[in-house]
Each structure stands twice: as C-alpha cells, then as structure tokens.
Amino acid sequence: MTDIVVPPDPPASRPTTPGTLDPIELALEAEAEALAPSNPARLVLLRHARLLQRQIASETLSLGLLRRQIASETVSLGLKALAGVAALGVAGLLGMLVWDASTERGLVIEPFSVPPELAERGLTGQVVASKVLDRLSELQDATISNRSPTTYANNWNGDIKVQIPETGVSVGELRRVLVQWLGRQTSISGEVYRTPEGLVVAARTGAAAARPHAGTEAELDALIQAAAEDVFAVTQPYRYAVWLGQAGDEESLRRADAVLQRLIVEGDDEDRLWAHNGLSIDLIVLGDSAGAIREADAAIAVEPRFGLAWINRGDFRQAQFGHSEAALADYQTAQRLIRDHGERYYRPEALAFLTSSVEGSIAELTGDYASGARAFNDVVRHPGREGWLYLAVSDQAAGHDLAAARAGRSRVAATPADADAHQRALDAQAAATMDMAIAEQTEDWTALLNAIAGVPEADLLPGEREAWRLQATPHAALGRAKQGDLAGARALIATTPLDCHPCVRARGGIASTAGDWAGADHWFGQAVRQAPSLPFAYAQWGESLMARGRYDAAIARFKQAAEKGPRWADPLELWGEALLKKGDWAGAVGQFAAADKLAPKWGRNHLRWGEALLKLGRRQEARAHLSRARALDLSAADQAVLARLEARPG
Template sequence: MKVARGGDSKAGELPKAPAAGVPPTTNPIDIALETGRHDPDLESPARRVLQKNERLIEAQTAQLGRQRWRDFIITALGVCVLAGACLLVWDASQAKGVVVEPFAAPPDLVERGLSGPVLAAQMLDKLSRMQAQTESTRAASTYANDWGGDIEIEIPNTGVSIGEVRRYLRAWLGDQTRLSGEVFRLTDGRLAVTTRVGTNPATRGEGAEANLDALLQQGAEAIYAETQPFRYAVWLVQQNRNDEAKAVFQALVAGSDKDERLWGYYGLSNLAETSAERHRNLQAALRLNPRFTPAMFNLAMSLGADGREEQGYTTLGDFVAHAADARRELQSGWAEDMLNQAHLIRAGIVGDTRQASQRAEKGIGLSPWSQGTASAPVAAAVAYAAAHDLPAARRVLQEHGLLAPEAMAKLQMQFGPEFEYQSQFAMSVGDWAAARDHVARVLAASSAFQRGPAQADLSAGNRAVLAAAHARLGQIDEARAAIIPTKLDCAPCVRARGLVEAYAGNGRAADHWLRESVRITPSLPTAHADWAEAYLVRRDPARAILQARLAVEKGPNWAEPRKFWGDALMMQNKPSEAARKYREAVRLAPNWGALHLALGRAQAAGQTEAARGSFSAASRMDLSPADRTAVTSLLN
C-alpha cells in the first residue's frame, strides 16, 4: 500500500528528498537555527538574524502593552462619558422646584436697570421669602407639586453648551414649575404685570409705576396660590389674613384630590372659632382617612382642652400607634415633637409625672415651631411642679430667663393669661389659698383676652381648679359658683363637683358626681384618686383605701393615691402600714415635702430617729405655709 506524505506529493507517492545544499524550509528563523547549530561563530549571519528577531519580538511585546493601556484609557473615557450622560439624564428627570424665566420689560424700565432678569430676580426673592415664612407641619413629600427649596432664575445662553443641554433635559424630563411674565405699559402710562405658570392663563395686575413692587408681590401671591395652595393658605394665616386663608382651605376641601382635601379640613380646623367646629372638621378628615395622624393629634389636643380626657387619651394612643404614618405625613421635626407631646400628655393623665416631666424638658429642644420653642420651657416647669419637683421647675425657668415677671408677662401677651406656672407651683405644695388667687386672676384676665382661632380656651379646667381650691378652704358657696358654668362632659369639672360636695358634707351628691366621673373616664385613675380624697374628708378610710387601690391599679406610677392610701391607714391608726405606703410614694415623688412630713408622722409612733430624718428632709423642701409651721414645730 502506498502512503502519501507531504502536501506536494501526489497521492500514493513518497516525497522526494531535498537536493543537496538546499534548506528543507523557507522560514528564515528555521534556516538560522539550523545553520547556527553547525556554525559556532557569534558574529555569523545566522546569529545576527536570531538577535534581530529577538529584538523584534521585544518591540512587538512592548507595543502590545502600550496598545492595551491605550484601549483601557479609551474604554474608561467612554464609560465616563456614558456615566456623565446617564447622570445628566437622571439629574434632569429628578428636577423639581421653580424656574423663573426672565420677564419681558419695556425699554424705559430696562434703561433704568429694571431688565427682565432683574424683575425675575425680584419675583424670585418674593417667592423665596413667602416660602421661608410658611411654618407648616406638612411633610414636603405629601404635596403633589412640591417646590422644596429649589427656586432659581434661568437665563438661556446662546449656542450649545453643557449648561444648555442640562437646561433642555431638565425642561423635557423633569417636573419643574416654570414661571414667566411680562411688565408692560398701558396707554395711560400705568404698568401692567402679568405672571404665568407653565402654559396656564396669566394673572394680571395693574397700577402706577410707583406701585411696581406691590404689583410684583401680587403676582408672587398669585403664583404661590396656584402652585402651592395649602402653603399659601398657611402663609395667609401667618399674615393674619384668616378670611382669605379660609377660602383657600374651603376650595381644597371641595376639590377632588384626597390628600389636599385632608389638609384642607386640617387647615379649617385651625381657623375654627369653636371647639365644636374644630372637631367637625377634624372628624371629617378622619372619615376620609382614619389614619390621618395630623387630624388625630389636633383632635386629641382639642378634646383634652375641653376636658374630655378619656377620648383625648385614647386618640393620643392612636396617634402614637401610627407613628410611622406621622413621620411620613409630618415634617420630621414636627413629627418627633408631636410624638413626644403625645407620650408626655398620656403619661401625665395617668399620673406618671416623672416621665411626663422628663418628656416635657426633652421637648424644649424638639419643637421646630417658633411658638413651641417659646412655650416649651414653661410647659416643662409646670410638668416638674406636677411631679412635686419645684427645684427642677425653677432650674428650667432660670435657664431660659423666665423667672423674671416681665418675661412671663411678654409670653402671656402672646399665649394668653392661662400661660402661667404659679398656680401649679401652689398646688404642688398644697397652698390652696395661693392657687385660688392665681387662678381667679387668670380667669378674670382670660375673659378680656383676644384669643386666636387656634388657641384653646382653658377656662373650664381653670374653673375646676378654682372650685376645688375654694372647697378645700371651706368656701363652699364660692366653689359652687365657680363650677356651675362648666359642661358635664368635662371630666375635671365633674370631679370638682364631687369634691365640692364632699367638702360641703353632702356625701350622696359627692358620690353621684364622682361615680359619673369614673363612668366618663373608665381607664384613667384621677376620678378614683379624687374619690379617695372625698372619702377621707368624710372620715371613711375603708372606702378611701378601696378607691386609692383602684387609682394605683390604673396609675401605678402616681404618688398621690399612695399618699391618700397612707392617710387612710393613719386614720385607721395603722402607722406602720401607712409608713410603707408613704415610702412607696416617696420613691415616685422624692421631692414632695408634704409627703415626707406625712411619713415622719407615721414613723413617730415608734421610729423616733427615722421620723426626725423625715421631718428634717421635709424642712429642706418646698412646703405650704401650714406645713412649714408644722415641720418647724415638730423639729423643735
């Protein structure tokens, strides 16, 4: 069998051997290698061929490395250009805010420096000022058309540039509010100023040239009203233009946008002239959206001001339970401040005065509202006084320069005569004569005070305090006269009626009113605590202990019912048991001087040194004049 070898041999034939002296290949490298094996001379042509080929390979390798770097740089530049383009497009798609285009202006104004860009800048200044003056609780994310803080003038450039590309992309892909306008002369020489939002019909104002600034302000207000109606209404309220604001809120309520309707009701509630009207608007908002937390909070505060404690307590609980909704619907600072207030008020209602006072002091630095910042220190001082911690209350007032009478007088001009702390200081030590006098002055002054729509009338609660103070002083006729005008759904007022009748010696009437107060505040401890006091007045310690126990169950961190419990045990001649209850109360209210005095009296039955220590502690604390006299006598 014949075998073919080599590509040039014919099939079936063996390849011919190369002729003598002819290389077996045409590859010069192969020839050089073959020749170099038989020629040891380093300078031979074959060796030089190999050396040149080696240098050629090295040059090609170096060139390949440079090519790789060049390809990498070109690729990187391409990626950067693509990323820049994507970033430019993304930035354009996120564009919001307001763009004010240069106004058209008559030549004579331009010659005097009032060119189109200058007029646009003045319009921008007015819009920015209105935006800055608008203090609103509403979160920016809840607006369908939110400006944020992005308001700018846009002056087109000639030619093509990155800036022009960016401007075109933002106009095309973004969600900007574009404003334009014209200033022109009328035939009678007056000026007309028109302002336009996008392609909407223009708003026009006319007036003398001397009133150009007012015309621009009128145009800015028209723009603000058209693009940010809720913020515009809030701004109107802050300018004391309440009737105009109410009309804007009513238009929002009548609209089709559910979110704007909610906030429209919220705005109307803040302008309501009566608590009933306020409640109607807030409840209308909650019917639209039961989780609308701004309405929850305001409704709870209004219910509390009316004395409807159970409903207010429950509604604040709902508000706290929907904290995530609150943080979404309210500006961040407002949400945290309002949640802190909700926790504070709920703690105070169930007698957890320590937590309430700590929350109140925390609130001093939380409020983003100028009025909240001004009022928070006094609220903290009152909370500390309710916890029988007058040193802490004075510290807060001193730190904020509010111990001076003129400082408080200035705040009362803003917030009303109810804005005071002296009556709570007097009640904290049981000085009922001083409390009576302070509250009587407040009630007399509040009748003449011009209250704003959003300012709650606290006269019902003050009447309850005044009636109880009169009763504890034995002034029954005055007490009854003070409480008669109050409503029967006002829980503090119903409790005060019960205390008045208890001090009057009318046990049946006292039980009626205090039973009613338990009925309207079933989850709260205060009615039981007042009922315990009423039984102590009637010398019925067993029933006093029963009511004190119920108060402790509903308000486990409240010192008052434990003191009443101890007082009842002392009435039963059980001083050692009374001392235990007093010590429980001392752990909750360590700076309550009257409590240390009561503890010392219980200890005096068999613990002389301990009693002296309690009397000594009481002597260093705030006391009523009567308790001060008693402590001095006991120590001497």
C-alpha cells in the same frame, strides 16, 4: 537445498536503477558521485537551492506583512473599543440627563419683562426675577410645617433658581430641553409695566393667567412681595395655607381655610390628608369644635395611620370638651402610629417633636408628671416650640417639684412691647396656667383666682376662649369653694357641661368641701364612669371618704388610683395618710417611702412621713424628714402641722 534465492550480480556494463524518485535525493546522490557541474542532477540541486532561497524570502516578507496586519487590527480593535466606551459614556450621560430631567421638581424663574428705563437704571428682568426668588425663599423658610417634603406632589422645597438664557447648544441647554419635556419643573414668568398711575407687577405660573398688582414705583418691593405670594399660593397651596394661618388672626385663618377647602376638592390623597388636618386646627381656633372633630375624622378616614390627626383629635376632645378618656385613647393610638409610620409623613425634626408631645400628653392624663415635664421640656428645645414651656412648668408643679416649676416660670420671656392684644392674651393665658398650677399645690386659692382673672378672655379667638374657660372654670370653682364661697362655686361649675370629666370631678370636690357626701359620691361616681382608665377621680373620691372617717373605703379608692396611675405619687401619699389615721404607722411609713420615689421634693409627703416616724418612736429619722419638709413648699395648713410636730418635746 535452501528456500532463499540470491539474485545474480548485474553486468558491469549495465546502468544502476535509481533508489528513489525524489529529485533532491537523486541530486544528492549525483553530488556524492562528484558529477560534472553540467550534470542534470547537479543542476536540479542548484535550482532547488535557489527556489528555497526565494521561498524563505517570500515567507519572511509574508511574516512581516502578517505582523503589520496584526498590529493594524489591534489598533483597529482599540479604536473600536474606545469608540464603544465613548458611546457608552455618551449614552450614560444622556441617561443621567434624562433621569435627572424626569425627576426635576424645581422652580425656575425666567427674567421678567421690564420697561427699558428701569433696565437702564439697573432694574433688569433678571434682577426682578432674583427679587421674586428671594421673596419665595423667605416665604418657604417662614412656613413651619410637620409635613415631610417627600409627600408633596409638586415639591420644589428650596430648589428655586433664576433661568439665565444660554446661546448655542450646550449640556445645560440640553438639560433644560429635557426638563421641559420630561420633568415637572415649574416655570415662572412675568412682567413689570407702566400705567398712568405707576407700575404693575404680574407673575404667572406656566401658562396660567397672571394676577396684576398695581402701585407706585416707591411700592415696587411690596408689589414684588404680592407677586411672590401669588406664585407661592399656586405652586405650594398647602404651605401657603400654613403660612397664612401662622399669622394667627381670624382673617388669615379664614383665608387659609379657603385654600385648604379647595385643596380637599382638587388635591391628591396626600394633599387631601394634610388639608383636612390643617382645616381641623383652624376650625378649632375659630370656635367650630364640631367641625374640627369632623375634619380630624376625615383625615383619619383618608389615612388611618396618620398619627397627627389622632393627636389633634385627642387635643380637641380634651381641651374643648373635657372628654379625657377618649383623648387618652387617641393619644395612645397616635403614639403607636407615629412610632411605626412616622417617617413616612413627617420631617425628622417634626417626628421628634411629635414623639415628645404625645408622650407628654399621655403622661399628664395618667399622673406621670415627671415624664410629662421631661417630654414637654424636650419639645421646648425644638426651634419655634418655646411656647410649650407652660406645659412643662405645670407638670413640674403637679409633680410637686415647685422649685423646678418656679425656675421654669422665670424663663418665660416677657411679652414684646409691640405685641398686639391677641398675643398679649395668649401670653397671659400661658402665664396663668403656670401660676394656677403652682398656687394649687400650695393651696393658695387667692393666687389661683387672681391668675385666672388676669387673662383678658375677650382678646382670645373664639376657640381659644372656649378652651380656656373649660380649663380654668373647674379650678376657679373649687378655689371659691375652698375659700368658703360655696354658692359662687356651685353657680360657676353649673356653667360647665355634664360630660366634661375635669368639670364633673370639680362638682364632686365642691360637694365634698360642703360636706354633701351623697353629692360627692354621685359626682365622683359619674367621673369614674366617664374616665375609668384615669386615676384622678378615684383619688379625689378617696379623699372625700377619708374626710368622713371611712378609711378602709378610702384606701380601696387610693389603691385603684395607684393602679390606674402607677407613676403618680398622690394616691400613695394619701394612702399613707389613711393608714396614719388608722394607727398603722409602719404601713404609713411604707406608703410615704413609695411616694417619695415618685416625688422626692414633695414637702407634704416628708411632713407626714416624719409624723409617722414620730409615732413609731424613730425620732432621729423623723426630725430629718421634718427638716426636709421645712425646706420645701408647704401650704399654710401644713406649716401649722409642722410647727406643732416640731414643738413636741424630745
């Protein structure tokens, strides 16, 4: 027996039960049995086929509509993106306009109001505005200042234009509105009108009252110039003060001082700083030395990193007082400050000029005349600084390069025929400084005194006259002593202050020339105490000791001088002379060789070098140096020594 039950076959007369309930499958089974077309199963299959056709057609239509929707949405997104980009562009443009307007510092001159008959003749309001613009540009170009434009609170610095009226709404008109709202643009307006006497021209800055300038119609250009100066004074007070001061006469300086004093009271910190500095320079020229020092101190108090004030104070201390040690300290501080902070305060060309000028001043006070000459020649290359040539020439002479000094002296332009008395006096002072330096090196005391006497002191301004006397008197007094006029020398040097370092050194030199050794020691000791960092008093003291035959004491002073002025040839040459007198000829040759490295064109050094070599029996070398000395500049006394040495047999 099995556990599987096989069901019996159905009777043939009984219908078969469907295998599925799916109408499609039922219809397909009916189609397979070849049923009649009217059979319900076949009809189901036909109807379902038609339904599928309609469904496919509907989905095809929907797909087309979907594609068109996607394309439409893509176009819409593109348009929206373009609109966004356009909006960003407009916003960016507006942002740029706003930023540009907020940083605007220019000057806009609106067309002036003019009488109709002038306008008919071509002198329209816009033409007058253009003339004012031209005058302002000329004033600005003529103003020579070290100050960086970025330090001005109201700096239009060349951005000057005439406002041309526009109609309608434009980007230019929108910018103008934004500038008026956000910027610091200075607006100038004005008018020209008739009076019974002629014309009046007036220009106003912003809403301030205009200052009228009256004259005849023939004087119109002068009236416009005056109006432009008014605008310059109101909008650029510091530059206006500098421009006034450049005239150089006492009245202009006092007008400039009034502007600067007002700026000290009303200006911001930058203006106050520069106003104190400018006022110090004007006061020194006007003869108020104490006031000049006070204003330089005030500038330093406002901004201790302002190197120009330190330079000016150093100049005042040296030129007006002879306080050389303090001047050197100021110059050294200025050099460091200009190097570290100069770009903050000065125009690039001014920074280069100040760097060279302070380098030259330091070099002069330490005996490094070669560096001083190079530095001042660099200064001369800057436009408007040609007048500094006399400093380069003086350093070349002091550095014993008299050929270069004379060449530089020959480059000095002649004073113009139409120059006023003041300018002639300034030119004569510069020429005398050069001639004095050259004469001193050749011990031509007559030429030195003549150079000093040729300066018309009365035509100098008070401060200039004071500085010139302090500079020239020590040289003149020593020159008189060398000529044998000891009484005149003492009387002249007695007019100088006792705290003037060059003056006290001259007192020592006069005493030494007179054989007053105690007096010489006293004054040279005073000079060393006044300026322990400078080499000159040590060397002069050493010369005085050598003249007494105290060679070791002299060498000690020369050594000190060489330490204080390692780039100064004089103490090395004098040291060699002391060794030569002691009989240490080899040691003398060494010192002369060392001096030659610093002053290779010094005739006296080659002369003494040749003498020492002759003592050593090195005649060929000696002759070479004596020949070199003959080709260079020598004093009358040295020429006599050269003749004696060359006359020796062998």
